[in-house]
Amino acid sequence: MLIALNKPYGVLCQFTDADGRRTLAEFVRQKDVYAAGRLDHDSEGLLLLTDDGPLAHQLTDPRHKQSKTYLVQVDGEIDEAALRALRRGVLLNDGPTLPAEATRIAEPDWLWPRDPPVRFRKSIPTSWLSLAIREGRNRQVRRMTAAVGFPTLRLIRVRIGEHALDGLAPGATRTLLP
Secondary structure (H helix, E strand, O other), X not given: OEEEEEEOOOOOOOOOOOOOOOOHHHOOXXXXXXXXXXXXXOOEEEXXXXXXXXXXHHXXXXXXXXXXXXXXXXXXXXXXXXXXXXXXXXXXXXXXXXXXXXXXXXXXXXXXXXXXXXXXXXXXXXXXEEEEEOOOOXXXXXXXXXXXXXXEEEEEEEEEOOEEOOOXXXXXXXXXXX
């Protein structure tokens, strides 16, 4: 079984939490499935869940280099130099990243509002990019955009390999063919 969830902002990628924070149990009713990979508490978007260990391994093991695509809202007007640096790979404190596919985009018109909203500052614009990576280090996209001078404000995963969010509403699930 393979399930796609559009994980809302502020939800942990686990089914229980001793501190009473929101978890996957609020959205996923199927038993014996586990997240194949993670999304940070403050990230949104596509999360795959499965009861198939080998499939989870294929989706998450860095050796399989599954591409993960994110829509990223950053602080400031991202420039071509920053995009080139992301495309080459950037040096993080745990070593260089693989090259990413990075493109500046317009804010998607289909995007749902975030709750709570991203902070608004009249004097500092924001911009959006599509970023595809083939690694999955801890908070990697956030660290990459910060390393090129544009901190991430909002992060939404829209694709993992061949599986896409494709109109799935926040908190909704869809059963997929593995």
